[in-house]
Amino acid sequence: MEMNNSAISPRDAEYLLAILRLGGDKKHVGPSEVSGVLGISRVSSREKMLVLAEKGMGKYVERRGFLLSKEGVRVAKEILFRHRVVEAFLRNTLDLSAVDACREARRFDIFVSDFVIEKIVERWKPVKCPCDNIREA
Incomplete structure (x- = not known):
């Protein structure tokens, strides 16, 4: 989506x-x-x-x-999923703290293309937010 x-x-x-x-x-x-x-x-x-x-x-x-x-x-859960994926990417690639990765991910997570989201998922398979602030509903 x-x-x-x-x-x-x-x-x-x-x-x-x-x-x-x-x-x-x-x-x-x-x-x-x-x-x-x-x-x-x-x-x-x-x-x-x-x-x-x-x-x-x-x-x-x-x-x-x-x-x-x-x-x-559906949209809210998609937003949660995208946030988790982008946050994990920032944490894993830029070595940001969990708090910083969460804050930065919130700035643009809904704008990332499906293609990029899929590539991040293939690479890191994130299952939860590194900051643990947003839990899967």
Whole structure:
């Protein structure tokens, strides 16, 4: 799945991961929960949830929150996978610390082509993030 298109922005990816980590694949996650994780206002969180709903990533229900759709879960898990692969690559090739590799991977992991992701997987077969901050959902 090519992630390097304008459909999912880095900010969208951040929200999708937060929602997934909070259990948004199984239950509604409120804007307050997401705002607490991302350190943003509840209003900003709600607005982004409405945008994600328009993009087909889930459904926002007033007073309940956001529930990821099948597509939203798939995209969030793809983002997690790409992050893990890029982070492992940076750790293994540049000898970055786990924390630095994680921080740098977040800057561009969704823009890396499928071809490059496949090559990294062939070479290192990463199974978890070196920093252990993002766990497979």
